[in-house]
């Protein structure tokens with residue numbers, strides 16, 4: 001072992017340096033178990049200074065390190081390969097400050113998203129980032145992947161929710177950018193450079209997050225669409241009629257609703273009719289406004305023939321049941337056999353056309369495959385998943401992943417879209433970077449990478465394709 005790492009192991013002690021297989025195992029499994037990591041050790045520094053010591057040692061030894069938050073990422077971005085270190089941020093879990101007047105909260109990178117949401121609520125404020133993994137994903141991971149989730153429509157992705165960062169650089173120096181300013185035009189935006197860089201340019205150790213007024217009320221409904229194209233008219237209507245207080249607009253397909261009801265306890269379809277496409281929409285605001293606006297817009301949408309039915313939540317419990325249905329789709333797909341997953345974005349106006357084209361193309365490629373498209377269509381983000389064809393072995397189906405991905409991502413590119421809307425690139429989509437990013441874009445990104453990580457120790461193999 002390089003002397004710098006031996007010194008680091010002594011500095012971190014047994015609580016901070018894990019190198020026994022059993023102790024390392026939980027850090028090496030990607031949540032979808034498609035990728036299995038291997039590591040020299042898992043290091044668990046307790047504070048920013050210790051993170052800086054880890055980076056300085058890795059820099060001196062020329063050893064790669066992979067930052068890890070909750071390891072809920074969908075692209076194997078937090079999984080190391082043999083000989084590298086996993087740097088877990090889990091122990092940096094302090095909320096350093098909350099300023100309700102300022103509308104800011106300073107959290108360390110290892111803080112769990114749900115804990116930050118709760119801390120904001122305890123101060124009468126809202127931290128609006130919300131996603132299915134919020135009980136285990138971390139603020140550092142959210143910023144490193146520029147996470148999206150359920151409220152992007154109203155509040156933006158993680159990038160829009162961050163005012164300042166503390167970052168440890170590849171050589172162990174610490175950049176203190178923990179500013180709470182809404183405006184600061186003093187040179188290049190270093191904060192935004194690190195956000196979405198997936199640990200390849202620096203390790204985020206703390207962030208100043210934006211807080212919003214805590215909405216007094218929310219109004220939630222499941223609307224049954226007349227057809228898939230009607231989602232666009234309903235979205236436009238909902239945004240206009242709600243004075244743009246529409247926070248969520250999630251597409252739920254029949255196949256997903258049936259699977260959720262079948263497999264996930266507590267999920268039930270509020271309609272007696274099996275509608276092909278539904279949309280879960282939610283508004284927030286003060287007083288009776290959300291409920292009154294939602295009721296009026298649904299009535300108008302019904303009259304206009306955009307929807308054929310609507311189930312409006314009459315209580316928090318009913319709203320939670322509708323969200324359980326939406327989150328149930330993700331869980332339920334696992335019970336429907338193997339899944340091939342895509343996280344793509346197209347211009348909002350092209351969502352229905354893309355779903356039809358991709359469904360037809362994948363069915364032609366793989367007869368019997370079951371398209372499972374759902375998610376944040378208000379942002380143009382479709383989780384265009386595929387479920388295993390009946391009668392086909394899972395291994396044979398998953399062996400088709402590359403061919404399906406090529407068909408889907410080529411269609412996305414033809415629509416002027418993105419092959420990764422919110423989950424990032426990680427290790428599983430670097431091939432797509434080579435295929436779809438221009439040579440100039442790749443050249444510029446590699447130049448930034450060389451400047452900030454000249455020894456190539458920051459999350460090697462993630463984001464940028466070899467070259």
Ligand code: FAD
Nearest residue numbers: 069070071072073077132138140141142144148149199204
């Ligand atoms: P990890 O998985 O630990 O790491 C993710 C990446 O960030 C890796 O490349 C890692 O190296 C890097 N990283 C982690 N911490 C740091 C740090 N402190 N500094 C620098 N780099 C770091 N994502 C969405 O965007 N929207 C969704 O709606 C959504 N829904 C999900 C639902 C479920 C059920 C699951 C399992 C996942 C979902 N995700 C979603 C994906 C995932 O939760 C997000 O990508 C999340 O932001 C990852 O956070 P994490 O702490 O788990 O990061």
Ligand code: S2G
Nearest residue numbers: 074132149330341375383
């Ligand atoms: C979501 C994650 C689901 C998945 O639920 O919105 O981002 O498994 C997705 O891809």
Ligand code: ZN
Nearest residue numbers: 149375376422
């Ligand atoms: Zn999502």
